Amino acid sequence: MAQHAPLVTIFGGSGFVGRYISQAMARAGWRVRVAVRRPNDALFVRTYGVVGQVEPIQANIRDDASTRAAIQGADAVINCVGILYKDGKQTFEAVQNHGATRIARIAAEEGVGNFVHLSAIGADPESKSDYARTKALAEAAITDAFPGAVILRPSIIFGSDDGFFNRFAAMTRISPVIPVVGANTKFQPVYVDDVADAAALAAQGKAEPGVYELGGPDVETFRELMVRMLGIVRRRRLLLAIPFWAARFQAKVLNLLPIFTLGLVPNSLLTPDQVKLLEVDNVVSDGARTLEDLGLTPRDMDAILESYLYQYRPQGQFTAMTESAKVLK
Template identity: 60%
Template structure:
């Protein structure tokens, strides 16, 4: 019988790619998520009954254990960029990974992969980065042979990075950014999934791996690349950190007085993160150690950002027609 893996957060951006990869490799998969009815699409990744979405609250021991019973491996890829209600950084990124690891050990699970993030640091000024580090430490305490993957900013068709800023570029002549000179090493989501699959397939793989793509660029350079792909000319304006902190504070107050109805487009914690480079550290293990060649942005961005072009899918046709008229 094929092996069974429980993927916590398996219907999310990164999790769905891991689920699809493992389904192709023959694994049986439980996709543990808060809203299984909205995750039915994962069933199409495999044969009938091979991939099943199931309800799970990662803040609850019994819920975590129920969806883990009988599993050979677990993957944890739940995370939050901004806190909302009970889904705080502490609950989701510090406590929950340790809970999964503790229960996995008690259930006899032999393999665990945790999706963390480059920049995880127990001494960071950012609560996001601190809780990522706390979660890693808790996982290794209970599952010392676990694999921890730390990707830089992840891009792909469903991302909340390039898609978000491409959408903003359609409004007004200026594209504002915070931390224009901060460096990133964007990594393709399916490469992260390939790393997770490789870690599960090889029992000898263990420890921390930092995942970055072949391109290292500043925030400003990434936005210029995105604008080139979508054929738009915009002024990229850097918002100073002191101003960004004031703006984030105001957004936070507005969110509180509206009882969360208004979602802050920028938080104080995100400003703190944007002040630190997000690239693979010197000497860190990475894709090469897992036998994976990462994908360049140029090979992927045009495949999903075309819809933000002024003429969308008809841009190439219009350009061709323009060339005919000029000739």
């Protein structure tokens, strides 16, 4: 890879969304630094480009020195780091507020040309959820430190290795019941490649500074999304709506896991903070700038979900053949 090609540092570039952004930047001809805490676990990113184009490096966004080392010499910086639950020192404040702010501040000090931050729809400094509150605090601090920043707020993101549809589809293999917390809460799922394309455009200076809310063409309730998933995996399961009061109690019990296991097992199943998030609709707000303002047309779920959820069908890839055979009998 030519050394004069522009360089982007992507914090969290080996995660679910980050790896798609890394690929998008490599396709655009950029050299890519994938900044992660454990680079040995991210060696697979090297396959995203030609030899030497994409490289994982060590960085901890809770530390000034390693963050600065990862940013130095970069033409653009993208921050994809986020967490859904607390795990040791990886708290919402440390990662999503102070960590994101540190990246933006150092990027400005190092003269980086473009800065892109992945936030979330629902970011609100007054939110009861620590996740949403710290996302909002980071947005404000980033805008102060780097006024030309582009902030992307996606709704729930789907794709072949997502943690949403895959999680519930896997549940259908072992459980006759699918619990649904916030059955009537609305979501606007957005395809991971659309989010990656938006981030890549912004990193290349092809987006006006400011906030963009990213959602797909479909707005559906949690229950409707589960019905859609069940139709794709060809399974009948009872969808059990869990009242918020019951979900809050369940989450408090599950929160004892780290205590009883001396911190070895975090509560990644259902936390009180996640219950608070599920109480609020997760859709693009009226008047917000969207994917269309970036020249992108959001892709719907139909064909894409089918392309990776088929593996959860009773006969997997042979389900369609089995169904056809039944018709011929």
